[in-house]
Amino acid sequence: MDTREKDIEKLKDYKYGFTTDIENIKSPKGLNEDVIKFISNIKKEPKWMLDFRLKAYERLKLLKEPNWQKPKYPKIDYQDLYYYSAPKSMKDKPKSLDELDPKLLETYKKLGIPLQEQARLNGIAVDAVFDSVSVATTFKGELTKHGIIFCSMSEAIQKHPDLVKKYLGTVIPVTDHFFATLNSAVFTDGSFVYIPEGVKCPMELSTYFRINASETGQFERTLIIADKGSYVSYLEGCTAPMRDENQLHAANVELIALDDAEIKYSTVQNWYPGDENGKGGIYNFVTKRGLCKGNNSKISWTQVETGSAITWKYPSCILKGDNSIGEFYSIAITNNHQKADTGTKMIHLGKNTKSKIISKGISAGFSDMTYRGLVDINSKAKNSSNYTQCDSLLMGNKCGAHTVPYIKNKNFDSNIAHEATTSKISEEQLHYCQQRGLNPEEAVGLIVNGFCKEVLQQLPMEFAVEAQKLVGISLEGSVG
Amino acid sequence: MLKISNLNANVENKSILKDFSLNINPGEVHAIMGPNGSGKSTLSNILSGKKGYQVSGEILFENKNLFDLETEERAHKGIFLAFQYPLEIPGVNTNIFLKTSLNAIRKARGEKELDAIEFLKLVKEKAKELKFDEEKLNRQLNVGFSGGEKKKNEILQMSMLAPKLSILDETDSGLDIDALKIVADGVNTLRNDDNSFLIITHYQRLLDYIKPDFVHVLMNGKIIRSGGPELAIELEKKGYESFN
Numbered sequence: 214m215d216t217r218e219k220d221i222e223k224l225k226d227y228k229y230g231f232t233t234d235i236e237n238i239k240s241p242k243g244l245n246e247d248v249i250k251f252i253s254n255i256k257k258e259p260k261w262m263l264d265f266r267l268k269a270y271e272r273l274k275l276l277k278e279p280n281w282q283k284p285k286y287p288k289i290d291y292q293d294l295y296y297y298s299a300p301k302s303m304k305d306k307p308k309s310l311d312e313l314d315p316k317l318l319e320t321y322k323k324l325g326i327p328l329q330e331q332a333r334l335n336g337i338a339v340d341a342v343f344d345s346v347s348v349a350t351t352f353k354g355e356l357t358k359h360g361i362i363f364c365s366m367s368e369a370i371q372k373h374p375d376l377v378k379k380y381l382g383t384v385i386p387v388t389d390h391f392f393a394t395l396n397s398a399v400f401t402d403g404s405f406v407y408i409p410e411g412v413k414c415p416m417e418l419s420t421y422f423r424i425n426a427s428e429t430g431q432f433e434r435t436l437i438i439a440d441k442g443s444y445v446s447y448l449e450g451c452t453a454p455m456r457d458e459n460q461l462h463a464a465n466v467e468l469i470a471l472d473d474a475e476i477k478y479s480t481v482q483n484w485y486p487g488d489e490n491g492k493g494g495i496y497n498f499v500t501k502r503g504l505c506k507g508n509n510s511k512i513s514w515t516q517v518e519t520g521s522a523i524t525w526k527y528p529s530c531i532l533k534g535d536n537s538i539g540e541f542y543s544i545a546i547t548n549n550h551q552k553a554d555t556g557t558k559m560i561h562l563g564k565n566t567k568s569k570i571i572s573k574g575i576s577a578g579f580s581d582m583t584y585r586g587l588v589d590i591n592s593k594a595k596n597s598s599n600y601t602q603c604d605s606l607l608m609g610n611k612c613g614a615h616t617v618p619y620i621k622n623k624n625f626d627s628n629i630a631h632e633a634t635t636s637k638i639s640e641e642q643l644h645y646c647q648q649r650g651l652n653p654e655e656a657v658g659l660i661v662n663g664f665c666k667e668v669l670q671q672l673p674m675e676f677a678v679e680a681q682k683l684v685g686i687s688l689e690g691s692v693g
Numbered sequence: 694m695l696k697i698s699n700l701n702a703n704v705e706n707k708s709i710l711k712d713f714s715l716n717i718n719p720g721e722v723h724a725i726m727g728p729n730g731s732g733k734s735t736l737s738n739i740l741s742g743k744k745g746y747q748v749s750g751e752i753l754f755e756n757k758n759l760f761d762l763e764t765e766e767r768a769h770k771g772i773f774l775a776f777q778y779p780l781e782i783p784g785v786n787t788n789i790f791l792k793t794s795l796n797a798i799r800k801a802r803g804e805k806e807l808d809a810i811e812f813l814k815l816v817k818e819k820a821k822e823l824k825f826d827e828e829k830l831n832r833q834l835n836v837g838f839s840g841g842e843k844k845k846n847e848i849l850q851m852s853m854l855a856p857k858l859s860i861l862d863e864t865d866s867g868l869d870i871d872a873l874k875i876v877a878d879g880v881n882t883l884r885n886d887d888n889s890f891l892i893i894t895h896y897q898r899l900l901d902y903i904k905p906d907f908v909h910v911l912m913n914g915k916i917i918r919s920g921g922p923e924l925a926i927e928l929e930k931k932g933y934e935s936f937n
Contacts, residue, residue: 645780647764648741649794650801659793663784
């Protein structure tokens with residue numbers, strides 16, 4: 214086989230593994246004040262934004278990289294990374310999709326995300342982030358009619374500085390923890406959503422993240438604000454090319470729900486997981502946090518995590534408003550040498566707050582999976598409750614599954630229920646399905662989708678089918 | 694249809710089947726009776742393609758070497774096993790399992806896959822025939838089903854898939870008399886000049902309702918006697934010991 218054939222052979226396993234040959238503008242390598250100023254300058258940011266970054270950078274100098282997680286990784290040399298990379302053609306930002314570099318359009322087409330508005334992706338508005346910048350946001354006109362703001366973070370900083378200033382860093386402060394603070398210092402782009410009072414967003418909003426350049430970290434920042442009585446459903450998808458190096462992805466996502474508002478945030482994460490020997494792949498170290506600020510507000514996280522070499526994240530809810538609700542539905546799949554340490558935190562502060570955690574972990578091959586979750590019911594959170602269900606499914610006998618729940622209840626009126634199961638796909642189950650005509654991969658797909666059903670049901674319809682397929686693909690080759 | 698010649702099967706160097714031979718022609722119903730540990734389930738496992746046995750000898754199904762076929766390929770060719778202990782698959786709706794199975798087999802045969810409406814029509818019809826509680830079709834596969842319901846579910850699947858060769862591995866054990874009749878009805882409905890059955894059982898009881906063409910007595914991995922239905926009655930009277 215020549216190299217090209219080999220590449221094609223490899224692509225079968227991870228079909229998003231191609232690279233786009235495009236000219237980039239990069240910041241100088243390494244992390245220092247000048248690089249931060251470079252980023253802020255190239256984005257023509259106002260002074261308050263630069264100050265925010267520099268404040269974070271000052272703080273970062275005092276922080277140590279955490280090391281308590283289960284999956285360990287070789288030391289990252291933060292001076293050996295590029296913190297900003299953008300396609301050259303984006304320098305003078307195109308005004309419409311017609312002006313967009315055809316190579317970028319082609320890339321997103323290959324990924325199955327048509328950006329041309331006329332292509333109308335099932336009526337879903339998309340914001341596409343390529344390496345460090347947002348390249349296109351679709352359906353702006355339609356959304357503007359309802360007063361909804363859906364744009365790149367860079368654009369929001371220019372056009373809606375008051376909203377950004379008011380909310381950015383209020384859920385994940387610049388002083389939070391190493392990776393979150395690093396993000397605050399160097400974040401490049403991401404999505405911004407504002408849903409005005411009383412508006413139910415008429416379509417799914419979606420962001421598609423793509424890492425392309427090598428030796429580049431992706432640090433996006435997403436901020437979603439649902440004003441009183443509003444509703445929004447938001448979905449992010451992610452892929453990256455196959456590279457032998459490990460690439461860092463340290464995003465911050467902040468959600469804020471005011472009185473009676475609801476935010477539904479879904480993730481289908483399919484970053485490049487590394488090859489079957491564990492070489493390469495993305496380090497997905499993401500901080501996601503939602504604040505149920507208002508009374509009767511609700512935030513729901515749904516995640517399908519199939520990619521990345523290491524997934525390390527805990528999408529969390531701070532239930533500050535009385536009667537607020539936090540939900541976390543998760544499917545995490547690890548195969549080959551992938552590792553995941555993921556779960557959630559539910560912090561109950563308000564009265565009558567409720568939270569629900571449904572976590573489904575599937576490990577195959579030589580992989581290792583940890584569910585880690587915190588349920589913290591404050592003394593003032595009277596009459597609150599949590600229900601946690603944590604199921605692990607093992608395939609083969611070389612993988613691991615661990616459940617680490619932390620429970621703090623400072624309140625007599627409140628109650629917490631935790632259920633956990635661990636099971637294995639048995640040879641007998643596989644044999645049974647095969648006897649009924651299914652091949653081993655179809656059989657595993659069926660059994661695993663059954664196992665994950667409660668979570669898959671939470672996804673917006675358009676993505677549930679996609680996610681179901683992804684679940685099957687991620688486990689290909691795990692039966693033998 | 695099925696020709697087993699000098700089949701030897703070992704598990705962990707223990708010999709289970711010894712020079713086992715059996716011929717089943719289209720349309721025939723064969724019953725294999727034998728005490729515990731005689732090798733009955735090993736036979737059905739090997740026919741279905743279950744791994745973990747060292748085998749020698751030959752099994753031809755419609756003149757194809759069965760050992761060259763994966764489990765699912767055997768199913769595509771029309772071999773069906775009603776399991777002695779049907780498996781539970783949590784989270785998987787019974788209807789979805791049935792539809793996936795039926796369409797996998799139809800696809801492999803180059804037939805058109807059924808859409809949801811066609812499938813539901815068929816499954817309802819079959820469930821009614823077998824007095825299978827329709828509500829259970831919307832439950833997780835075999836989860837919380839009683840022993841009898843699980844066995845009836847096997848027969849429902851059999852009648853949906855309409856196989857050429859159906860192997861019933863102790864489908865009658867643990868069934869009450871009503872369920873036994875339903876199972877027998879399922880077999881008798883499917884019985885014709887083309888379809889064959891291999892019925893593995895401890896007791897003569899089921900054979901009151903499904904009249905076999907041949908009865909074989911299996912002991913210590915070998916058929917020690919073959920005959921007509923009267924052999925089952927003799928066996929019931931005298932017990933296995935007298936045949937040894």
